Structures are given as C-alpha cells and as structure tokens.
Amino acid sequence: MPRTSQPLGVSRTPEVWGGAAVIAGSAIPVFMVEDLYNHANRVEDVLEEYPWLSRADVLRALAYAADEPYLVAADRGRHEAAVRDASGR
Numbered sequence: 001m002p003r004t005s006q007p008l009g010v011s012r013t014p015e016v017w018g019g020a021a022v023i024a025g026s027a028i029p030v031f032m033v034e035d036l037y038n039h040a041n042r043v044e045d046v047l048e049e050y051p052w053l054s055r056a057d058v059l060r061a062l063a064y065a066a067d068e069p070y071l072v073a074a075d076r077g078r079h080e081a082a083v084r085d086a087s088g089r
Contacts, residue, residue: 009060018082020075021064023057031076033058034065
C-alpha cells in the first residue's frame, strides 16, 4: 500500500517532473537513479553521474524505489510515454 506521507529525502510535487518522486531538493527522479543503479550496480556510478548528490541521497532514493516499486514504475511509464508522444512515435 502506498504511503500517505513522503519519506525523508524524497518529494513529490506537481511542479517537478509532473509529480514523480524526486530526490528532495533536486529535480532528479527516483526512477532515473534506480535505472542507473540497476545498469551499473554501484552507488559510486550514480554519484559520478550526479556528483552533487550525497551517498545518503542515493541510498534513500533506492530504498524508496524498493518500498514503492509500483509508484516508481508508474513514474517511469509516464516519462516514457511523454518521450514517445514528443517524438511522434
């Protein structure tokens, strides 16, 4: 069941990524952090891509993705659909 409050380090606001979960204080979606981590399997690789994030930021985002996989998947799906729509495919 989805949480009714936002966890520490993750926020959702309509003005940022259309309400997708992002690392608080940034505009980096949790699904992008999760995708990068799943591709590389190293927090260090995520930090190389986003050096302004802390290790704790990345770990909180990954924990949120593990706790709320359906919400993160929905965020990813909306983004992919928007990209497809924008490209005319």
